[in-house]
Amino acid sequence: MKGKRIMSVILITIMVGLTIYYTLYGSQGWYDPASGDELLIRTWEHIKLVGIAEFLAITVGISAGLLITRPGLKFLASPVTGIANVGLAIPPLALVAGVSPFFGIGFRPGIIALFIYSLLPVLRNATVGIEDIDQSIIESAKGMGMSRLQIFRKIELPLALPVIVSGIRYSTILCVGTAAIAALINAGGLGEIIMRGQSGNFGSLMLQGALLTAGLAVTLDWLLSEAEEKLTPEGLKLGKEIE
């Protein structure tokens, strides 16, 4: 974890540093790089896209993912995780392009595309996190007289939590990347800067957008790794060390 922390900080510093460099000195005569103000606005848009889509994905994904592990709905668990796995094979570009004929272009269709895509890993991991718990643990909890709710709260949830958070982390990183593509349907965000640079064949502009997108992904990955570490029960961490 310490190694990851150091690497993340170094990477983020380099990316932000380079972005500042290109903002100040990236002019190529007839084209100017994006201004600091625009970068801030686009970054904020990007964060909004990811934040809203992720918020929805986490809310829906975790509730649905946990719900289908309950007795009575259990039969849904494996088809749903199957669909989620297949869904993740769809390239983000195809998904973004596929959403627009139905929902038009702009920020909202962007959110819809990102939501669908981010939902899958969250949903899958919530289900798998519960399903993968050793059945003898649940059996002994039941045999000792824990109610269903107690088993869920005290056994299943804490044991599944690291897997759930890791699903959120994966989904968020994926979402940051996909959000850059959402600029294709005018959703805004850092993708706009990249695409403008691309259409004008202007390297500085493309690099500004790309570096900030990557920086954002690395930052979120790092923060969520920290959360994952914090939320992993002590007894499970030890297990990993010993294995």
Next chain:
Amino acid sequence: MIKLENVSKIYPDGTEAVRDISLQIQEGELCVLLGPSGCGKTTTMKMINRLIPITEGKIYIDGTDNQELDENELRRDIGYAIQEIGLFPHMTVAENIATVPHLKGWTKKEARNRADELLELMGMDPAEHMDKYPVELSGGQRQRVGVARSLGANPPIMLMDEPFGAIDPITRDSLQDEFLKIQAEIQKTIVFVTHDINEAIKMGTKIALLKDGELIQYSPPAELLAQPKNQFVRDFVGADRTLKSMRLMRARDAMKSSPKTVSVDSDIGEVREEMESSDVDYLIVTDDSGRFQGWIRAADLDGESVDSMEEVLSRDVGSVGRETALSDALSVMLEEDVANIPVLGNDNVLEGILTFNDLQQVIGETYTEEGGGRQVTG
């Protein structure tokens, strides 16, 4: 007391897992449900704490129909230990053991004290193990914690499904011994599931042998061995049932008590006289408090030069305890190459002597007495 009355389990697809089983388990008894896999032993056990719903019949626990109780309350009063143990990996040993006490609303302190007490009982140092996580324990230790956890709230009844099944034979053997000692102390009413005939004989007060969901024979282990009801039982207990009954009988069952002894302080001349007058070729030597000191053999006294006890006393000889199984006593005899062996009680006090002849006789007697016959022992 647990009473099963015409209990059946029929699954919706028509499979009859358990067919019309009736049996009673008295307080403080350890009843082994024994049988090949698929015989319905685990199903029968799980109907007692209602992990599997009963189809027909009744199960009474201390006179109360178990269907009338709240299922979670019922389970909290019945200890439950399974082969896979199922310790909660995210909780410490103490937290695991405190599961049921916690559910029953004990205070943190009470629960922790109980965990301390139970670890002590299971032969694990509480200070060292209380705050460890299951992953830090060895297989045998986990099994012990599993049993400790099932004893958490001191339930009068325990269900144990092959609780020593997943560990190596040596550890299993010592866990069985330890558990028998504990059981002698705590006197729980236990339903113990196993497919291992040797474990059943060792652990059981009574054995219920099941086959295809039916109860074939329900008797104490010695009776199961000596009087198998039919060919299935005979096959299941195996051709070596003589040996198995030796495992059941204890040194105290076959020993001669108050054998001839001489004091370690006696004069060598007295010893010679004693031997000649009682016409024996050996004497047991004890000290003033009756503690075993060694043997003196007549052969060693032949030379005239012997003039002190020390010279002829053989101290390093095998001995057995009162509760040693006859099979173990026999193997000590064979190992030490002796035909008689002292039986010692606490603090090495001599309780009696076990001879090869006694051994032979006792085994022979049980067989003729109980009508088992010898024809199948070959």
